[in-house]
Every structure is written in C-alpha cells, then in structure tokens.
Amino acid sequence: MNQLHEKTDLNGISFLFFDLDDTLIDHRTAQERGLIDLWTKFPPLQELDPKELTATFGRVNAGLWERYRDNSINKASLKRKRFENTFKELEVKNVDWREADAVYMDAYSRHWDWIEDARDVFVKLCEKYPCGIMTNGFTAVQKKKFEYFSFQRYCRLLIISEEVGYLKPDRRIFHYSAEMAGYPPEKILYVGDSYSSDIIGGLQSGWKTAWYVPEKDFLDNPAELKKMAEKPDLVFHAFSELLAVLS
Numbered sequence: 001m002n003q004l005h006e007k008t009d010l011n012g013i014s015f016l017f018f019d020l021d022d023t024l025i026d027h028r029t030a031q032e033r034g035l036i037d038l039w040t041k042f043p044p045l046q047e048l049d050p051k052e053l054t055a056t057f058g059r060v061n062a063g064l065w066e067r068y069r070d071n072s073i074n075k076a077s078l079k080r081k082r083f084e085n086t087f088k089e090l091e092v093k094n095v096d097w098r099e100a101d102a103v104y105m106d107a108y109s110r111h112w113d114w115i116e117d118a119r120d121v122f123v124k125l126c127e128k129y130p131c132g133i134m135t136n137g138f139t140a141v142q143k144k145k146f147e148y149f150s151f152q153r154y155c156r157l158l159i160i161s162e163e164v165g166y167l168k169p170d171r172r173i174f175h176y177s178a179e180m181a182g183y184p185p186e187k188i189l190y191v192g193d194s195y196s197s198d199i200i201g202g203l204q205s206g207w208k209t210a211w212y213v214p215e216k217d218f219l220d221n222p223a224e225l226k227k228m229a230e231k232p233d234l235v236f237h238a239f240s241e242l243l244a245v246l247s
C-alpha cells in the first residue's frame, strides 16, 4: 500500500510520537478478553452469547467516548453508562455496573500485551529518535500501562489527554506535545491507528503522520480505506514497514 504514497519522505523527521492503544498495545484484544472474563463471573450475563456482550459494549463505549471528547458527558458518566447502557440494551438485569466495572478493569489489565511485532520496532526507533507517547485516556489507567510496559525507559515524553485537558484530534494537545518535544510540527511524526483522532489531528496540526492499519482491517473495508489512505504520509500494515521507512 505504500506505493500509493508518492509523498512518503520522512527524512526530515526529528521526533516520533506514538499513539498507545491499538498502535503499540493491543487494547482491542484486552477489552474483548476482559469482557469474556466478566461474562464468566456473572450468571445473568451467561444467558447471552459472549459475542453479543463484546460487540454491544464496544459500540456503546465508542459512542460514549465521542460524547466525552465533545464534553457532553464527564468521566464518571462514561464509566457508569458504558455498562448501564450495554446491560439495558441486552436486557441484562441484576448486574450492578460498579461491580461489573471493577471486575472488568481488573481483567482488562491482566490481558495487556503488545501489538504483534510493535515492540522490537518501537525499541529500535527509540534508539534512533527521541520518542514520546501521546494518548487519549484516563490518567490512572494509562499510567499503569506506562509502568507495566516500562515506557518511561524508552520515551522522553508520556502525554495523557486527561492531564492536558484536551483529547485528540483537538489541535491543542498536538501543539502542547510539540512544544514539550521542542520541535516544529513538520519535524514530528505521529504514528497511530485512528484515522479520525490520530491522522486528522496530526494533519491539522502540521505534523507528519503514519497510519497503522492492520492488514485484516484493510481487507475488511478496502474501498473506504483506500480513499482515506491518500492523506497520511505513510500507511503501514506491519511495523517492519515503518522501520524500513525510518531507517
């Protein structure tokens, strides 16, 4: 897919920022496995197919994150409603959202793992470039991930939206991060999986962008993705491709 990109020229890059969830860390799998653990612990949930639970929670949670990003709900409602609304939609009764949240968050953190092949490439790139992570998420959870994966060992900057006060794609978090890094926007490459948050946010802020689209996702929806793929400076399916362009 790189052949689509006549403008792939990342020679002037001086600083790399990475997105965290579903770029370096396989959040999607951890979420699914955490929900299946939840399903095994609550008999009322076992009347459902676990796939219904994971699909509904995924959709409800993503919608609530959009509302959180627009400031139409706060963090406490997001945490509450993602379970309450999921259970309501699936007509699950007698499961308290607080208990569900506690069990899920514990299980979720036990399933954290790297995206396949991301770790080696990330470590190599951190030896070659100053690097940082910039993530949308809650401080308490994201800080635990930083610790678990020892990101402070590799990165100069670990930036969390909740601490900055703005979520990607808001330009203000990109401007803040560029200032912290000490480089002009065109010298910074943002590597992320979300087109709407990472790529649009990066492009609007004058950064270079590398869009990570796992091969499987690309095959699911080729026409739409091909259209979108014209905008980032690089689109890659495997981290070895990113390393090749930056070496």
Ligand SMILES: [Mg+2]
Residues within 6 Å of the ligand: 019, 020, 021, 022, 023, 192, 193, 194
């Ligand atoms: Mg992401």
